[in-house]
Amino acid sequence: MHKRQSLQRSAGPRGRAARARGAGVRDRARGTMVGMQASAEEILDGLDDAQRRAATSVEGPVRIIACAGAGKTRTITRRIAYACATGAWRPGATLAVTFSVKAANEMRERIAALGVDGVHVATFHSAALAQLREVWNELCEGPFPQLAERRGDLVAQACVRALNREPERRAAHDIEREIDWCKVSLIAPDDYGRVCAATRREPPAQLDVRRFIDVYRQYELEKTARLQIDFNDILLMCAHVLDAFPETAAHIRERIGWLTVDEYQDVSPLQHRLLRGWLGDNRRICVVGDPAQTIYSFAGATSYYLDDFAREFAPLAANIELSRDYRSTPPVVALANRVLSRSPERDGYLRLRAVRGGGPRVTSMIYGTDAEEARAVAAAIRRIVERGGRAADCAVLTRINGQQAVLVRALREAGVPYQVRRDAGWQQSAVADMPPADMSAIDDAAGARAGRATVSTIHASKGLEFKHVFLVGLSDGLMPFHASDDPTTLEEERRVLYVGVTRAEDALHLSYARRMNEESGFVRDVSRFLQ
Secondary structure: OOOOEOOOOOOOOOOOOOOOOOOOOOOOOOOOOOOOOOOHHHHHOOOOHHHHHHHHOOOOOEEEEEOOOOOHHHHHHHHHHHHHHOOOOOHHHEEEEEOOHHHHHHHHHHHHHOOOOOOEEEEHHHHHHHHHHHHHHHHOOOOOOEEOOOHHHHHHHHHHHHHOOOOOHHHHHHHHHHHHHHHHOOOOHHHHHHHHHHHOOOOOOOOOHHHHHHHHHHHHHHHHHOOEEOHHHHHHHHHHHHHHOHHHHHHHHHOOOEEEEOOHHHOOHHHHHHHHHHHOOOOOEEEEEOHHHOOOHHHOOOOHHHHOHHHHOOOOOEEEEEOEEOOOOHHHHHHHHHHHHOOOOHHHOOOOEEOOOOOOOOEEEEEEEHHHHHHHHHHHHHHHHHOOOOHHHEEEEEOOHHHHHHHHHHHHHOOOOEEEEEEOOOOOEEEEEOOHHHHHHOOHHHHHHHOOEEEEEHHHHOOOOEEEEEEOOOEOEEOOEOOOOOHHHHHHHHHHHHHHHOOEEEEEEEEEEEEOOOOOOOOOOEOHHHO
16 A cells, blocks of 8 residues: 655645525525516525626627636526516527536526526527427428437448448547537538648548548438438538528527527537527627636637627627636635636636635545545545435546546445446536446445435536535646647646536545556656646
């Protein structure tokens, strides 16, 4: 057993402070006004000054930069409800779009709890799909195409046609992701070669540019032959309808009088094109985002449109910053700020201001091996449960999926119930609960009370929060992943760590292991972001 050492010094008061988030976070309307129409002033009750300004700025283009834990969802749902309650907006002509079904459901529930009905809240894809289905018979005599459920088959057949061989599983996955990147970046097969030459982008699966283009083309042909569309075709088709069919576009735009876009830092060129199609000449748009939480650039997301919003929609009616963090304790907020303060792009990021008081210091440990680190984390969660805490309040966050197997094994051996969240691609994440057989190691009564700890990649944890967060594997090569020296990639990795840190509400634990296992000769160093 290697001696555990301190990974970094982290100042902060010891002990646990009561979780008092103040008036800026407590949402008295939620769940208490269902079936009642709240007055405009009641809707604004409890908002801080910046949140209130955002909620009452209901005309013209509005940009809201909201840091982690700033009450972003609370603010924009209050804004929508306030605008409808005052008669400034018609609920039936109000659309709010976000990136996940979970986020859309939460926004919808909060607006309804304020007594406002009829507002359309959806993901980009569900909103576009509903619009396409509504107008399809007017534009096309054939049946509406099916959404491809097994895209791996499409990729495999495309490779057989283009390369005369089936791809290995990993290669097929990489090819599928590259096709997705091309589509969200509005890059057609004919343009791919020029893009690679200009950006030094390497095609996936050890293919040269020409061969990938051949696979990309065959993928599209195979999909068309099967009368299928993929996830991104929904947005492409809707954008095309808005561009090419003026009367149909006018009909769609009539139902979008006021548009709110959540997580605007993750908008892709394809989504931006669709948004402009939805708006036409309309300038009644509000975007909400945080450049410091842009962590999907590798998949086509870009904070460019959030940064450029003031120019694109000039003049703005309001440009508001929400920098008060109601989620995390001062020690966690201090670490988050320190991670960003060393960035060459730090002037473009908000500096968080902690609202809560007290909180334990951020702990940090170095372990000998990955297994030792995993056992220590599992034991710590077990102690939290034994002292009356809940496993469901605990999360173990990793940079990549491959780190999770050793952690799952340690949790199982410690008798800690868990669930696993893995990356399933941009804008979507899969939740894989442990199989029933694994429950045999857990006392049923204790498991029911404690819930399940979450093992998740940082990417899949975006938008979530936990009382206790264990950030593991914080060594160069894992954080930043592959220790890239490319400035753009390195900055994205810094933001990934920032997102991981800001998931923590009450307690944050940092760690890494010097070696993968006892046989490994490679010795790791602490992440450069924490040095």
